[in-house]
Every structure is written in C-alpha cells, then in structure tokens.
Amino acid sequence: MSEVERTPIPCPFTYAKGHRCPGIIYRAVGYGPKRGRNFAAREDVRKYRLWCSEKDDHAGAVPTISGKLRMEFYPDQLAPDVEDKLWDYGIANG
Numbered sequence: 001m002s003e004v005e006r007t008p009i010p011c012p013f014t015y016a017k018g019h020r021c022p023g024i025i026y027r028a029v030g031y032g033p034k035r036g037r038n039f040a041a042r043e044d045v046r047k048y049r050l051w052c053s054e055k056d057d058h059a060g061a062v063p064t065i066s067g068k069l070r071m072e073f074y075p076d077q078l079a080p081d082v083e084d085k086l087w088d089y090g091i092a093n094g
C-alpha cells in the first residue's frame with residue numbers, strides 16, 4: 001500500500017460533550033503474550049493503547065487509572081477497519 005492510498009485513522013476518543021477528538025492515530029501498542037519477541041503479534045493482541053496527533057494518549061497531566069484507560073481499547077471496540085490499518089500502516093508495534 002503506497003502513502004497516497006492511506007486514509008488516516010481518526011482518534012476514537014470522544015469528549016464528554018460528544019465531539020470527537022480531531023487527532024489522527026500515529027502510534028499503537030498491542031498488548032498480549034510476546035512469545036520471546038519485543039512485541040505481541042497481531043493474533044496475540046488482547047488490547048491496544050493508542051496515541052493521537054492532538055493529545056497523545058489523552059491521559060492528562062496528572063496520571064490516573066481512568067486517564068490511562070482513555071486510549072486503551074479491546075480489538076472489538078475499534079471501528080472495523082482500524083485494526084487492519086494499524087497493522088497495514090506499520091503503526092501497531094512498529
């Protein structure tokens with residue numbers, strides 16, 4: 001897939017007032033068993049943590065559990081094509 005064919009992955013974060021974050025996802029880490037490698041393979045990922053161009057991980061200045069969880073998603077919580085794009089674009093565990 002070439003650069004021009006890439007459609008950006010919109011940040012899935014929604015603010016309390018209901019508007020979506022305008023950021024673009026630029027980094028993702030998939031958590032799961034690493035089986036001796038540095039990162040989990042796609043089929044082993046149980047949860048993703050995302051970073052966006054506007055607010056990074058949306059965790060806020062003061063570390064809290066709820067802040068940490070704001071940008072963590074189970075694979076089935078992501079929009080249908082998002083997980084494919086994370087891996088196709090080399091964003092996930094890159």
Ligand SMILES: [Zn+2]
Nearest residue numbers: 011021023052
């Ligand atoms: Zn965002």
